[in-house]
Amino acid sequence: MKYFKRIKIKQLSFALLFLVLVTSGFSQARKVINFDNGWQFTKGEVVSAENPSFDDTKWRTLNVPHDWSIEGPYDKTNPTARGGGYLPAGIGWYRKTFKIDKEDVKKLITIEFDGVMANSDVWINGQHLGKRPYGYISFAYDLTPYLNFDKPNVIAVRADNTIQPASRYYTGAGIYRHVRLVSVNATHLKHWGTFITTPIATASKGVVNLKVEIDNKAAAGDYKLQIEIADATGKVVKTAESVKNIAANGTVLFSHDIEISNPKLWNLETPNLYTATTRLYSGKTLIDNQTIPFGIKKSEFIAESGFWLNGKNLKLKGVCLHHDGGAVGAAVPLGVWKERFKKLKEVGVNAIRTSHNPVAPEFLDLCDQMGFLVMDETFDTWTAAKHNGEKGYNLYFKEWWEQDTRDLILRDRNHPSIVIYSIGNEIHDDLSYPEGYKKYKMQEDVVKKYDDTRPVTMALFRPANSKVYLSGFAEQMDVVGQNYRENELIAAHEAHPTWKVLGTENTHVLVQWLALRDKPYMAGQFLWTGYDYLGEADWPETTNNQGLFDRAGNWKQQSLQRDSWWSEEPVVHIMRKSENAGEGKWVADWTPNDFDTYDNAKVQVYSNCEEVELFLNDKSLGSVKKPADDSPREWNVTFEEGTIKAIGKDKGKVVAEESFTSAGKPSKIILTKSNPTLVNNWDDVSFITATIVDDKGIRCANADNLIKFTVTDSGKIIGVDNGNIISHESYQTPERSAYNGKAIAIIKATKNSGKIEIKASAEGLEAAAISIDIVPEKGK
Template identity: 35%
Template structure:
């Protein structure tokens, strides 16, 4: 039987750093940009006047503030086909107009940088981009999800202002299948190093050939440049644990070949005794500080990264083990966007989502269908999230930026992708693409087999510690017989099937070495598509789109996907508690979900639409209701106003497990309560009450440690409550927000994907009684006062502090 064991000492992305002697300077370049929506002649020119442009802070998504583009009358407004009219095709991309945005930044470089190596580093430009310095094009990107740097050492003008201009282009509607956003949507940095001795881009590769609970052997490899006439040079490697204790501090002499100025070197082998292992429950992180020393002993360059010690293995016998223990992927596959913020990659917004997923029992995220930001992987390292790291959607020029042939991109993209992410402990599988094998038009005309082999070979040049996969389209089986997997599925290390988990048993019998992962699972079959798998043997699954997102609308006026377990404002829907019951079997839960209607949405020939549900008890007098109680307990008793209407047992049948159906429940004002028991004892309750009219607003902030760094966010949830302080889900008031102090509003959102409102400005309507306003700090610490007002309700005023 096939068994794949991987051992890796995994690291976080290189941290912004200035060494003690300023050997390496990483300057945040996110501030003081000017922006203009639309193409402008000569916008790259030094003499161009940008005084009238908007002042923005990066990360920035210029599409999110654009108006919605409704389909013309009579046009198809969903994703069921690709219509010729642009407005119809905008359904996938959030009903926003495609276009160009220009950014300009003027700065004067420090005179002390003369003679240094100076890089402009862009983590991403959406969807394609061009960079100009002082009027000349100096670089750019054809695939905006990956970063790049530009050596501007000899191009900067010292003692005078320099102008960086960036042209970002979202390309055409058909160049993505989802809302991408547009612009400088990730971090920009300026990096200054020693010109003669320095680390290259993404220089470290750190592996552990042996790991146990008793001891870990760590190999540290680095790519470095040296232009000195020396026999060898010195590299210091320091390891620090999570408590700040130094585990190892060693300086080694590295033999130097002057004929190869840039080379990869093994710089150290370190033994850690009794290592604190990284896991989903205990994501312990260490820190590695690696320094190149000059002949006089001073630091020429230095990089600092966090890392975790762990080992994992895959097998058809048990799926996946982490540190020797079976772990089932309980996951979410989502696009990279962040609700009201669009594509702007704010770490705090990502952290909020990861915390929410962890609360409901998730331990896995698939980065569908592109690399996420470095800060996202840092957070997955911190919170113990297992990541399937995905590079592309389909291997077609149409979906890879659209400006350059895909065949000319992957040789550059694979190394950038792998070198950037290979040291994160959270990353446990590489995915090179999504739903590919249905296309004969893929390069080399063999349904993706040869492109996969080529990319995998290149990937292995930079990392061989993880398996490699691609996600299979649900319709893509063997051309001759549907009873066999597609040839591409037989090539991959892990067989990743979107939705078609029912093929696992048959394919396993024919090909016993296959290891199975359900790379997308649908909400409509939630429960059966989990419990019907052999959970002891599969890797696990990732539910598609568990957080509602912009783009991929099934029809106007919906601006995006609505089949998630959490709405776009991050409010849990009742079905989220079914996930809780499945993913956290030892954490008792019960939750009432009342059926309001059906959604028969079909996607890729798969029914993805689920029942529309709510969890309030303000109903039409005399109505009769059907509902579910989601639970992992043995039984549930349902009561209306204290009167029992029955007790029902949970079932072990996968089709109905953890979701108990109740029909013909008569509505009576008051309350309904579900009482869950296990072993005869009450272990969980859920009670919902009939509320009276809303009388006031309440505000709940989410970030006690709000930093005054100009980037950190405060999400404030506004809720309409009645005189007893209960959420009134029927409230739909228009809320106006005002802010005083060192912060500004960067987003407003509720859970209504059909709303005509934009997610920018200072107003938002309540939906099911709630809305959220998102505040961004400035670089000045102080008190921030938020006031939320609406007609007829008591306003709310709160003061927060940034530090």
């Protein structure tokens, strides 16, 4: 397994290159260059597009990350079918022409891709660098032997997901994550070669261990490694240094234990982060440097009491998340995840399962910063195929599993948010013991070779059927993870009290919540899912709608109920059945489709308050105490137009309330923004929500008007949505039909200063306008 897939070159050429590096001395330290901008792109197969002389001037110019599949159109006949949400698949070509600074002529230069979907091939100046089938994995190639320093260079990338169905859920297509160029000296910090652990993490003492690998492609000599540990304010709290002699073409491992008194521990409430800056010197010359965030924490799973963080027993209240961001597809700006994470926090979520594949590295950065615990997962399939994804990773597992697993662990292991690894989801391979267990064990061994500080699990699929609880398989696992069928997992633990158990995938129903609430040994659960996701849906549906929130971020019945179970703040939420006499779906409004035929409203209130009293037009409909089993409180209400209100009380004091008023005819649009300011970078966004209201400002929940958005040239719309799982409208146009009276537009800045003016209009309604200030990016 290689960190970079190196290309064989003639022995003489390598000798000359080595001689240049040895005799040239060292120039400045590490340089990292954003390589996202200025790519040429085209869809379809193109002959000779890897050749530097190929004319790509007629191709589309764009920046990456870029997902061309989300551009559509939806089509029932698209080969991605239900798994890929009926969006297009095929081949996409990317090319970029660039120059290398003369000051870097003596450097080793690599290109790093955070993810290319899928079956990517990469060329530099016509030389093939390698292929990576797995679209979710990050990878890098050494460009040095083939670069021109006196004329332009051409990088070409071919991404191919024509072989379908390739996944049970939406994958996206193209260079959908960030790209960078990295230049280093001949002696340098190895790619993903720094491993930071905290073997002691208490309120009074922290011990930080750093293992740092150094590659030396220069002459043998003494090299000094200097380490600085800084807190979140940038204050240096500890330093260390040591000197080692490194042989030519050699690799050496530096290891340091650094003690920190009274450390600020990383936890859910205050996710304190430190940084470790490593500087490598030859004599007095700085030749490489790198800064890595980390957290000081202790996490563990205990058989009888579940999960512990820094000596505190808590439940993993988790959700599973796929990698798409709704309207933006697989190329997800970090601002989209920020908005989603805020809502997950609001509903009480504290953990995320990366189902069922590696996520973008900045996703994990955000988990570190916002205080989420993470189950980091590798694969959805091993060798056995799954329905609606028969031509997926199962075609590549035997050849690529080890490299992909190792690269995931090396890349992710410094994230404090990660508390457990999963090496498979509902694997259909034969898991019989001992032969079936060997596939599990070989992957677990690779994980622990590169990170032995965290446990390993997998999401077992119908273990009672596969007999893994009886065969000896499960008892070998660090933590036994099971999808659904909570009673089986409970019975398994009670038959084997030394087993550590975790719900790796669970539904939203009450009985599954009680299995977590009432069993101390249940470490946690991961709900399927946190957000609705593209794919895994039958036409005309295009989206799986089992999320707490829909694609556009709207609250749903299951998120409102979960809020009453998981929130630490007092809450009340009113829901009613949309159709008469308890028929239809649950909705959060008091405006039926037909006032004349709706007379019997079934109402539920979700609340964690001791007592809830319901009112209709200021008349009390009675109070209900909190049920011991956390079930919703119910009323059968004779419908009256007007206002329904629920009041929650604790110890007789009003602590929460909610009300809905019947809406009149749609009159106008109102706009709100999730982010009042934007900086001009790829990751920063603001969600503009257009809501259709009556002349009193009450949402018209049944309005479906076509809303048209416009923005000034200081901003742009990168996606529109409404959360409707059967809508086939384009995400890329500036208009969207309202659904439940709402639609959203996701906005980015295109200039470095000024204002973005956004307007929304619809035929027959009063238009609305809102503005966003563009502010300078911090540090620039």
